[in-house]
Amino acid sequence: MIPAWSWLSLLIWFPVASGIVLLALGSRAPSFARGFALVTSILAFVMSVAVWIGFRDGTASMQFVERAAWIPLLHANYHLGIDGISLPFLVLTTFSTVLVVLAGWRVIEYKQAAYFAAFLLMEGFMNGVFAALDGLLFYFFWEAMLIPMFIIIGVWGGPRRIYASFKFFLYTFLGSVLMLVALIYLGVRTGSYDLLAFQRAPLGLGTQIWLFIAFLLAFAVKVPMWPVHTWLPDAHVEAPTGGSVILAAIMLKMGAYGFLRLSLPITPDASRYFSGLMVALSLIAIVYIGFVALVQTDMKKLIAYSSIVHMGFVTLGFFALFFMVGASSIEAARMGVQGGIFQMISHGLVAAALFLCVGVLYDRLHSRDIATYGGVAKSMPVFGALFVFFAMANVGLPGTSGFVGEFQVILATWQANPWWSLLAALNLVIGAGFTLWLIKRVVFGPVVNEPVAKLKDLVHRERLFLFLLAVPILLLGLWPSPILDVMRASVAHLVHQALTSKIP
């Protein structure tokens, strides 16, 4: 057992403090800055692994709990703790940050120290979201993490960054404000901001519905669910590679995490009330967005749309749980939720890898346009092989992590409604269509032009970060059990909460 340190605080404030140090350093020693950032991010990753090792499976209660008075007047506490659902995301966050630092190593030339600082700050805040057990603290981290992302898109972004950040801002800000209102309402009503107390508090259906809507606006935007998804392609296109990686790997998970931590347990009856709508929106995301992804000409946009499709599986797995029928309905409900969570983790790895692959090409030819490329495998064989591998993970090929979540969600959804299962499974075809068509046009085919013919294959640093992603994607595909074991008790508890009425 790991000694009772304030591990979670460390995971939050160590990166933040390091980020502040880097900011204070300014642009004086850029090569020191990146080395410092790398060491910090690796240390944070090691800490999260230590937390994983110290974590006890088989219980749904919160672990590594820290609690201190924060704003006594409001009964808001500095209250941290993790369960089997939040733990994998802490590790995913710290792991992604290492990758992002590696990815930005030579590529970022302007204000290097600030760039790395932004990612370290974001890492701390994102860990805060996953660890917070106090409503106001949750909200604080939720908003705080947007600031570094604004900076990243705004300063290191592409030419249309103003439009993209405008959209990002409008969407996320409006959504989050309503969430704050909902949290304050709950705080006033229960007398504290303890999320676990929120989960226990009995609430009438009418109240729950209002709360659910307020949460929904915040979370649906983040996921993003159709039809509030249109900020994502623009944000991705304009963000630098590292920004896209964090956006796809972690920030999109925040919305889904919100459903798990707030919507389902705090407003279970309203969740049931709206579950039909949620399933419908999820299925629209899978099918409609799949077709939209098919016709994209910009690689990043294509992967962004593909992210929306994959997040559709997540929300489908969460909200189909209210429709399970048959003898094993509870098992199916758990399977759907587990599948959704696994899909979040897998998508974090796969989408990060695909954005990094696009970044590798972008760094060389400064184009994200599919038509610029063709025959890349000829000049970059190692890159080609890895890109095809990640594409296959995106297609959900068994043996990669991409399969596990989709498989569980499709299997579970059948028990809710076979037609939904059919619509979700259409992604087998459509997803393969948009992903492999991309591969066909970019990686395969004859070499289209002189610049492509002269492309240099991956350098060691690029190989490193792509291999670092390929390994877990493969291992989790061959043996997903470890992740699922960690979350099992928490998922069972969550499903129980979601299926238990709170109407007094």
Added chain:
Amino acid sequence: MASLALWVVLAPLLAALVTGLAGIHLGRRLTHALTIICVLASCILAFLMLLQVLAGARLDAPVYTWMVSGGIPFQIGFLVDPLSALLALVVTFVSLAVHVYSIGYMADDPGDVRFFGYISLFTFAMLLLVLANNFLQLFIGWEGVGLVSYLLIGFWFEKPTATAAALKAFLVNRIGDLGFILGIAMVFRYAGSLSYATFFARVPDLAGMTVALGFGWHVQVLTLMGLLLFVGAMGKSAQIPLHVWLPDSMEGPTPISALIHAATMVTAGVYLVARLSPLYIHAPEALSVILVIGSLTAFFMGILGIVATDIKRVIAYSTLSQLGYMMAGLGATAFAAGIFHLVTHAFFKALLFLGAGSVILAMHHEQDMRKMGGLRKYLPVTYATFLVGALALVAFPGFSGYFSKDALIDAVGQSPVPGAAFAHVLLLLSVFVTALYTFRMLFMVFHGPERMDAHTREHLHERPWVVTLPLVLLALPALAVGWILFHPLLGGSFFGTALATPAGINPLASFAHLSAWRFFLDAWDAPSFYLMLAGLAVAAYGYLWRPEWPGRLVARIRPLYGLLVQGYYFDAVYLHLGAAGSVLLGRRLWKWGDEQAIDGVGVNGTASRIGWLGTLVRKLQTGFLYQYAFTMVAALVVLVFWALVRY
């Protein structure tokens, strides 16, 4: 037994891993040696495994728990019974022959190390599929072979036609997988487990149960399940209408056409249906569908072989047709006959493909049969072995194909499954068609005038032993397995309970006491023998004695000929409705849905119509971060203040 099964599967994986990670450093010769030794080991172990099975041993054991979801374990594990042991041996044997052959065939190719890694990986995935004891592992292997097939069809990735064919193969297979995965979901729903044993034990309870699909529509559970799983089989085993990928898959190197697109992977669908025979005997409607689709595929795809001019395409259409035969046999509940034909076909079709490869090598990668002719003088070994394969394919009495195919046709004729009479007629007609396209190919390539140019003719010669040895290795079973396997397989003593027997009339009942010799002697009594001779006669007339006759015939039936050359316009319809339609739909949803409706009216529209909000937000868009931060903090303060006031 358990470790034996494990090593049968792992040996090729080991070869693939080492080749994939270090093949570049090992170089060609070491890679060849490593992969061949591993596959040879796998083949020998598979043979030992079959011997143990013959001695009565069985295995159904988990290897590890892949995941536990919703409280239910999903395991990776092996099932070794007569069915899987027999197929494991076939797979490893053909794979071994193809490995050896590829040394010669790929000798001049810069990607040859990659090629060997792929075929070893393929062998692994195929064995994983065959030896699975549950649907999960079956699906993993199923998709694994699909992946390698995709990679190998697009092996020469600089050829646009090759990459297009690879994408097409993957997508069409995925349409099949869509049905397959839903079938698996249904199995899970009704059996609560994906293990075969648990599922088969549940099947009798499910008979008669219906599932409501909404709209007042009720379907038998087992029928729907059987049909969904069969959709998967249709994709992989290229049954009409999901057959379109297989002819195009000929873009890949010829050795893999032999291994993957003839002998092993494409028969996975046949294997699936046979493996699930305990399900299908309780789903008569599904059986009828399988029977009809199989026989339609056998007949109509065979016809296309008559008009194809590319030697590989002729064999590809022939493969489609033979897969149709196998499916029809399964649909008629003659499961053993379907598997028997699978086994003989694996040998003689791999032989034909490798023979075609030898021809193509000799012809400097010319595949058009109109530019060949008279090759028997130059390629004696290839000719002799090709002839064996051809005679097996047309079911000439005494050759392996005769035993399996004529038994299969006979069983379909005796089957009580609705549609069997129709299927029987189609399969008999297909005998004529098969003989016609096979002898046409044989005559165009090896007989008649030499139509190649002088330069090619000078360089015509037989390839080294690595090419000819596999031909001989495959010619032997193409001659012999029919004799050896006829009685054990069809008489029922070999498969035991691995294949279910139908409750009513067993179409294979008449084979219980029939020896191979007796069946051979009875050849002259069956109509199929004369149909085959008729096909031979027409081919000889048109391609040996009166070479001008086919051209005249074509001129007379121009529209029909056009229909055939276009493959009944399946491709055209899929391309224009399926592919182009999807792109158009995607573009409409993107431009009208996302950009005009959601962004235009919703997002940007809100801002511009509500003027003051627009201005406000535009003012916020200063690009200065401190202002963003300030706004948020200010908002937070205001809200906290509001809360305090209410307190």
